[in-house]
Amino acid sequence: MTTVTLQNLRKEFGDVVAVKGIDLEIEDGEFLVIVGPSGCGKSTTLRLLAGLEATTGGRIEMDERDVTGVEPKDRNVAMVFQNYALYPHMTGRRNITFGMKSSGDFTDEEIERRVEDAAETLDIVDLLDRKPEAMSGGERQRVALGRAIVRDPDAFLMDEPLSNLDAKLRIQMRAELARLHSALETTTVYVTHDQTEAMTLGERVVVMNDGQIMQVDEPQALYDFPANRFVAEFIGDPAMNMIPVDIEDGRAVHDAFTLPLPSVDEPASTDRNGAGDAPLGDTQRAVLGIRPEDFHLPDARSDDGLPRIDAEVNVREPLGDSLLLHCSIGATSCNIQAAPRTAVRAGETVSVTYDPARLHLFDAETGDAFYHSESHHSTDEQVLSRASK
Structure with a gap:
């Protein structure tokens, strides 16, 4: 060798x-x-x-x-x-x-x-x-x-x-x-x-x-901890959604929603991918990354107290094992992956929630990742659990 x-x-x-x-x-x-x-x-x-x-x-x-x-x-x-x-x-x-x-x-x-x-x-x-x-x-x-x-x-x-x-x-x-x-x-x-x-x-x-x-x-x-926006969008199919937001007092603020950002369990600076601790208390421009499979339609999850986001469905794309919805959240285009036989039509507005452990923030100027809501030191069992979803 x-x-x-x-x-x-x-x-x-x-x-x-x-x-x-x-x-x-x-x-x-x-x-x-x-x-x-x-x-x-x-x-x-x-x-x-x-x-x-x-x-x-x-x-x-x-x-x-x-x-x-x-x-x-x-x-x-x-x-x-x-x-x-x-x-x-x-x-x-x-x-x-x-x-x-x-x-x-x-x-x-x-x-x-x-x-x-x-x-x-x-x-x-x-x-x-x-x-x-x-x-x-x-x-x-x-x-x-x-x-x-x-x-x-x-x-x-x-x-x-x-x-x-x-x-x-x-x-x-x-x-x-x-x-x-x-x-x-x-x-x-x-x-x-x-x-x-x-x-x-x-x-x-x-x-x-x-x-x-x-x-x-x-x-x-x-897939879980992309170091920058390029990797986040290149790895994964469909690609990760990129939503411009303002970070205010530990929240991601968009014209159509406000999401609280969970704290990272350990300092991000210890992660092998180099994402540092996010100054989440400061007001700053950023890009919020959410993968299509990390959005959830109302019938896919119980009421967990998370904020709901209104998304207008523009196009349905049946893929056999899943249904890809091309949507608009405010003025931002996003993809949402749903169960294959979900009864949603183009033109409808759906209220979706999200996985709070699967949020990512990227610097609006450099594209570098500075925040992943999931702990950067997951156990093998957690990684396998995510991969099986």
């Missing part, structure tokens, strides 16, 4: 700065996912790790060995590409074994053994004698994974490997990748723009934007 360290890593393309001096440590055997929108620098970071791009500045270490200027063939990493990169005139077996003799000291017997082991692991034994044109997208991706596995690399680098697959096959391949990593325990860096892939695959997730790291944490922590 391999530890990978990035120190002040920077990449410029002329006047464009694609990666802006990031620092990151990837642990032995970890499955780390880098996620972000198009153009955020995630694929460039992966190509820098692979040696396919030269760094403008900074340092890359693998097991404390400086590989910043080392050629890709000498880094002992295997890359899986978005477009599979299979040779169309070669069989699956030849695609898997191509280059093994030149990249390592493998005997014919060892190559054959590795191919058979990889084929059994990936369930592609019957594909070894087929050419890519006779394979489906998922089968081609398995062959591409086989080509990476047989080299027994120090690290796998995966650049959006599932983005060309249909939705059902992506779900199947996500499970296959998770199973594969559990079996091989090889350090893996996986790049995607899909936050669902990031949340389901990553042991830790790096959220990037504009060439910078916004937050690094476990998936559930990103």
Whole structure:
């Protein structure tokens, strides 16, 4: 297994700065996912790790060995590409074994053994004698994974490997990748723009934007305690609602409602995500974050004494397992997630309440989080309870 360290890593393309001096440590055997929108620098970071791009500045270490200027063939990493990169005139077996003799000291017997082991692991034994044109997208991706596995690399680098697959096959391949990593325990860096892939695959997730790291944490922590507004809106589907408010005497004041803000059990400054204690007694502009699933229609909760918020329903969006209501709260647009067969029509006004433990405040200027109403030091049982809702 391999530890990978990035120190002040920077990449410029002329006047464009694609990666802006990031620092990151990837642990032995970890499955780390880098996620972000198009153009955020995630694929460039992966190509820098692979040696396919030269760094403008900074340092890359693998097991404390400086590989910043080392050629890709000498880094002992295997890359899986978005477009599979299979040779169309070669069989699956030849695609898997191509280059093994030149990249390592493998005997014919060892190559054959590795191919058979990889084929059994990936369930592609019957594909070894087929050419890519006779394979489906998922089968081609398995062959591409086989080509990476047989080299027994120090690290796998995966650049959006599932983005060309249909939705059902992506779900199947996500499970296959998770199973594969559990079996091989090889350090893996996986790049995607899909936050669902990031949340389901990553042991830790790096959220990037504009060439910078916004937050690094476990998936559930990103969801529960976003470090800033960008992470809050990017992680979660539907996205977190953002409502401009004034903070007055420990309350969030909006034209359409006033909500009391519960006290945090422990000082937020001790939280790993860096949100400091909110000066909730001072008057200030802020943005209140509430996820759609943390709003509740009247029939979903008993009378708990919480303030009610009037929301006008503009559009109903049935999703099968839930009903998404696009609403207006005063002049602010919000989404509210309800039970799938809730009898609400467009044009109606509903009175909703909310989960007081799931409120977030972000600085109106910087977007940094400075308040989460839930304790920042939840027990594992509390985290699992939230995740099951």
